Amino acid sequence: MTEQEQWSAEDELALFDAIDRWVDEAVKPIAQHHDQADEYPHELVEQMKELGLFGATIGQQYGGLGLSASAYAKIVIKVSSAWMAPVGIFNSHLILASAIERCGTDEQKEKYLPRLATGELRGGIALTEPNAGSDLQAIRTVARKDGDDYVVNGSKTWITNSLNGNVLLLLVKTDPDAEPRHKGMSLFIAEKGDGFNVGKKLKKLGYRSIDSCEVNFDDYRLPAANLLGGVEGRGFYQTAGGLELGRINVAARGCGIAEGSLKMALEYSLDRKAFGKPISGHQAIQLKLAEMACQVEASKLLIESAAKKYDANERCDLEASMAKYFATEAGVFCANEAMRIFGGYSYSVEYEIERFYRDAMLMCIGEGTNEIQRLIIAKQLIGRHQE
Numbered sequence: 001m002t003e004q005e006q007w008s009a010e011d012e013l014a015l016f017d018a019i020d021r022w023v024d025e026a027v028k029p030i031a032q033h034h035d036q037a038d039e040y041p042h043e044l045v046e047q048m049k050e051l052g053l054f055g056a057t058i059g060q061q062y063g064g065l066g067l068s069a070s071a072y073a074k075i076v077i078k079v080s081s082a083w084m085a086p087v088g089i090f091n092s093h094l095i096l097a098s099a100i101e102r103c104g105t106d107e108q109k110e111k112y113l114p115r116l117a118t119g120e121l122r123g124g125i126a127l128t129e130p131n132a133g134s135d136l137q138a139i140r141t142v143a144r145k146d147g148d149d150y151v152v153n154g155s156k157t158w159i160t161n162s163l164n165g166n167v168l169l170l171l172v173k174t175d176p177d178a179e180p181r182h183k184g185m186s187l188f189i190a191e192k193g194d195g196f197n198v199g200k201k202l203k204k205l206g207y208r209s210i211d212s213c214e215v216n217f218d219d220y221r222l223p224a225a226n227l228l229g230g231v232e233g234r235g236f237y238q239t240a241g242g243l244e245l246g247r248i249n250v251a252a253r254g255c256g257i258a259e260g261s262l263k264m265a266l267e268y269s270l271d272r273k274a275f276g277k278p279i280s281g282h283q284a285i286q287l288k289l290a291e292m293a294c295q296v297e298a299s300k301l302l303i304e305s306a307a308k309k310y311d312a313n314e315r316c317d318l319e320a321s322m323a324k325y326f327a328t329e330a331g332v333f334c335a336n337e338a339m340r341i342f343g344g345y346s347y348s349v350e351y352e353i354e355r356f357y358r359d360a361m362l363m364c365i366g367e368g369t370n371e372i373q374r375l376i377i378a379k380q381l382i383g384r385h386q387e
Contacts, residue, residue, distance in 0.1 A: 031083035055117030062113035070307040080256025092124030124161035163211035182236035187228040195220030206358030247324040254328030265338035299327035318380035325373040328363035
């Protein structure tokens with residue numbers, strides 16, 4: 001029996017019920033205020049610790065919940081249907097933890113995973129640079145060996161959990177001259193210290209409250225023991241291996257935005273009257289609601305398909321990219337249609353739909369742009385057909 005199978009259907013339902021109550025009682029009431037104030041939700045973070053969300057997908061032997069990707073995606077959809085931003089706090093953290101659990105040495109796993117599971121350590125992944133987004137091989141941050149340490153110089157940007165967290169999974173070049181370029185890339189577990197400098201929080205259109213910052217490394221020293229897996233040159237593949245779970249997560253966030261938008265639009269259409277009846281009685285509104293509902297349900301099925309393959313340790317790069325592409329586009333579509341249903345009131349901050357509209361587009365960009373996803377889908381389809 002696998003670790004994920006140890007969760008009975010009853011146990012999962014009890015967990016989902018607890019998450020539902022938390023979302024309704026703690027997340028929804030503060031979402032709009034925190035978003036408008038761009039204020040970090042410290043109180044939610046403490047509640048996330050109690051719920052075990054920082055250890056959601058970490059193995060039970062390390063103190064985590066050991067949830068399947070399928071169960072985890074359902075939680076992400078639920079939270080995102082109320083407020084997408086807090087999901088980024090534990091998602092980036094869990095991508096870091098997943099990389100350590102998959103690729104770390106035994107010593108690294110024992111040292112970091114129990115503390116990550118409880119939220120004592122909170123962190124994320126530091127991949128993106130000012131001149132390197134989707135093209136990760138173009139990064140310029142360099143780590144040079146110096147005795148038993150590495151000395152890191154360079155900068156990262158758009159790094160979630162960099163301000164309020166305390167550890168990052170840091171992608172660097174350990175051999176800048178390597179050809180092909182990916183052979184010179186390595187990952188390090190980087191805790192805050194001298195030379196690890198976090199800039200101010202970036203101002204954003206959406207995804208507010210959450211700390212997205214620039215991070216500069218100025219002669220930052222790391223012990224060689226923090227090289228993920230203990231061998232140089234594996235960073236690119238270690239990073240790529242974690243993108244499948246990340247893409248399932250982002251797909252779930254897009255689906256949550258779509259579902260939340262649909263729910264708000266449906267409730268508003270039943271309450272708002274025009275031409276002597278609720279606008280839900282007008283065919284133009286009904287057509288929008290029907291299309292939104294289909295996109296929400298289709299997104300859930302694509303996410304479940306990818307998650308089941310991930311849980312079975314099967315290759316799922318095609319399925320994860322399909323889910324990420326479709327569900328995040330569904331989030332944008334449903335938020336946009338809901339804005340139209342709300343009409344002029346959609347531009348008022350008294351209605352939360354404007355936040356969903358602002359948050360949605362980020363999901364089409366994060367974890368690989370949707371243009372990249374379509375290329376991956378096409379290449380996988382062609383490659384698998386030729387096998």
